[in-house]
Amino acid sequence: MALGTAAAPYELRFDAGRICLDLLATTHPGERLDGPGPLRAWITGSGLVPAGTPLAHADPGWLPGFRELRGHVAELVRGRNAARTRSYELALARVNELAGGTPPAPRAVSGEDGSLVRELAGPPACAALLAAVARDAVELLTDPAARAAIRECEGDNCPLVYLDTSRGRRRRWCSSEVCGNRERVARHRRRAALARA
16 A cells, blocks of 8 residues: 555455454454455455355355454453453453354365365355454464564554564564555654754
């Protein structure tokens, strides 16, 4: 996304380092999961299903489940160092409940060139996809090293969180191309303004 341009209506980001954190990014700068089309794009873009998986059956009834899970994951990620509140405990219980479902069953099949490719055994159900995202959240939050690498973007007005896997663990922004670039441009403008003063 070029600096100073508005985000495309369904521009989705997949740079947080985990599927469950990519789901959190669907709230910024506004609601991204505002219909079945964007939800299908997110499901495919996140890698929950192989490219080309038919998702025509993903209807508006799927949206509340993904939004609910997103809210619970946000509560757990952002409240990981806080005192355990009732809302935290409820979010934890719901994520654990969803994680208990059966995720979509993958299988290996021969591709057009003879190599093995992944596809799903059948059309994925909403509950199966929610289970996969909830399991990702459980794995993230129960892995001490991964949990310690969760960072909040230092960009102005950016609430996104990401997994810092950079060398030295010094990553500051959710995206160097988005928030990092904005910060560099702002610094340059400040220096230029001081030079003119």
